[in-house]
Amino acid sequence: MGKRILLIEDDLHISKMVVDFLTKEGYIVVCAYDGELAVEMMKKDAFDLLILDLMLPNMDGIDCLKIIRMDSLVPIMILSAKDSDIDKALGLGFGADDYLAKPFSLTELLARVKALIRRASYKTKENVDSIKLDGIEILPNSYSVIKNNQTIQLTLKEFQILNMLATNRNKIFTKEELYRRVWKEAYYEDANIINVHISRLREKIEEDPSSPKHVKTIWGIGYRWGDPHD
Incomplete structure (x- = not known):
C-alpha cells in the first residue's frame, strides 16, 4: 500500500x-x-x-x-x-x-x-526493542502498537499515556499525574483533555472501548493498566 x-x-x-x-x-x-x-x-x-x-x-x-x-x-x-x-x-x-x-x-x-x-x-x-504485554506489543521507536498482527499508529500523547500505564502496570495514575508527566505542565483541573485522549486511545487498542481491558478506569482515582484476571 x-x-x-x-x-x-x-x-x-x-x-x-x-x-x-x-x-x-x-x-x-x-x-x-x-x-x-x-x-x-x-x-x-x-x-x-x-x-x-x-x-x-x-x-x-x-x-x-x-x-x-x-x-x-x-x-x-x-x-x-x-x-x-x-x-x-x-x-x-x-x-x-x-x-x-x-x-x-x-x-x-x-x-x-x-x-x-x-x-x-x-x-x-532503529532500537527495535518492544514491550509485549497482554496481547499487545508496544513499539517505542515508532509510537505504535501491534495487536492481532495489525500495526496501530498512535499520536505522541496517546503513546506516552499508554507507555506510562503499561510500564507501571501496578500503579494507579491520577489525572493530575498523567497530565503533569505527559504535558509537562501544571494541572488546572481540566479533566476533559485527559478524558479525550484516554477515549481515543481505547478506540484504537481495545476490542470493546466501552468495556476496556487494557486502560482501566479506577473510579474516583484515575487509571491503571488492566490485570488480565480482572
Missing part, C-alpha cells in the same frame, strides 16, 4: 498539480485546504508525511505546525512562497523537517518526499 501524505495547501492549482504528480508516483495524497481542517484530520487519521503551506486561511501554517507537533512526530515539509531565512528558521524551529520554496520543481519535491519518508522509516527500525 502506498505511503499516505496529507497536503495542506489552499491554492487549488498547486494542490491539484502536487496531488496528480505524487499519485502517479504511487502515493496516497489527502488534501486539507486550511489549517483547522488539517489539525482535525490529524486527530482522526495517520499519515506518513505532511506537506504544509505557511499561508493558510483560518489558521496559519506555523500555528498548525505547533499544534500538530504536540501530538505527532510525523515528518513535516513546509511548502511556501515565503522564502526567507527567518521563515525557514521559524518553521524548522517549531518542528518542521524540511523546507521547499515556491515556485518549485516537482522532481525536487519528489526527491524530498522520498528522503523524508525514508529517513522516518530508518528511525522506526
